Amino acid sequence: MKIKINVVDAFTSVRFKGNPAAVVITGKWLSNEKMQEIAAENNLSETAFLVEDDNGVFTIRWFSPMTEIDFCGHATLASAYVIFSENYQLSHISLFAESVGMMKIVKKDEGFIQMDFPNRMPHPVNDVPEALLQGLSIKPKSVLKNNQAYFAVYSDEDDVLSVIQDSEQLKTLAPYDVVVTAPGTQFDFVSRYFWPANGGDEDPVTGSIHTGLAPYWAKVFGRSKLMAYQASKRGGIVKCEVTGDRVLISGQAVSYLEGYINI
Known part of the structure; x- marks a missing residue:
């Protein structure tokens, strides 16, 4: 049996x-x-x-190479890009995931696609796991957590760019992953995302974690609209807007591959 497959680079307008x-x-x-x-x-x-x-509602499920994931922003963006590309008349679509609920996806100007996600504000951690401190080469100034990950907060962007993870240590924090973040220079805030317990060493751009990063930094900066950069080797730009119990995450996308798989 042949099944169509698309591969899309999400949170970028530049292929690769x-x-x-x-x-x-x-x-x-x-x-x-x-x-x-x-x-x-x-x-x-x-x-x-x-x-x-x-x-006309699409139910969506996400799988890493290792396991099913309960929430993935960049693959949601990629999916919306494919649906909009194949249905030019559509300006919005609805997606449903059991763990996230209904998500309204809207086609915006300049190739941006806006996704409406739940607000997943992290909260301070009183007892920071030793594995987290041992798993990061630079000690964070504070640590928070939501239902997805630990948030290691730094004062300086250079710390986020320079920090080295110990995957074996961070893997023991499962089911939680780890995001490191700091105020940015060219963007409001920057981040990197480590997830050895659920998918790989470092994720290039993680839409889901911005549902926690955006409300955190919105509170710090005192404003609801933010521009973020995930500073992996590939890198990606994420537009964020916090609206009460929802976070609007927007990004661009570009097609890499269209084809068929045989199963």
């Missing part, structure tokens, strides 16, 4: 930058085992699988 994600849209769900095998074969941060219902 941002975060690549595979998108597979089918008429009915493949088995969990088959989806995991496809994601492992793709060996990208995430592969998104989507099925459309009779009302």
Whole structure:
């Protein structure tokens, strides 16, 4: 059986930058085992699988090469890019994920796609795990946590750019990942995302974690609209807007591959 697949670079307008994600849209769900095998074969941060219902709502699931993920922003952006590219008349779509709920996705100017996500504000951690401190080469000034990751906050962008992770230490924090962040120079804030427990050493651009980063920095700066940069080797730009219990995450995307897989 042949199934169409797209690979899209998300949170960038430049091919080979941002975060690549595979998108597979089918008429009915493949088995969990088959989806995991496809994601492992793709060996990208995430592969998104989507099925459309009779009302035009797409249910989406995300798989890393290792496991199913409960929330992935860049693969959601990649999926929306594919749907909009194949349906030019659409200005917005609805996506549903069991762990996130309904997400309204809107096509904006200059190629940006805006995604409406839950606000996942992190909260301070009183007892910082020793594995976190041992797993980062530079000690953070403060540590917070939400239901996705530990937030290691630094005072200076250079610390975020320079910090070296110890994957074996950070892996013991599972199911939590680790994001390091600081105020930026050219952007409001910068970050890097380490996730050895769930997918790989460092994720190129992580849309989901900005639902925690944006409200944190919005409170620090006292304003709701922010521009962020995830400072991985590939790098990516993320527009953020905090609106109460929701966070609007926007990014651009560019197609890399269209083809078919045989299963």
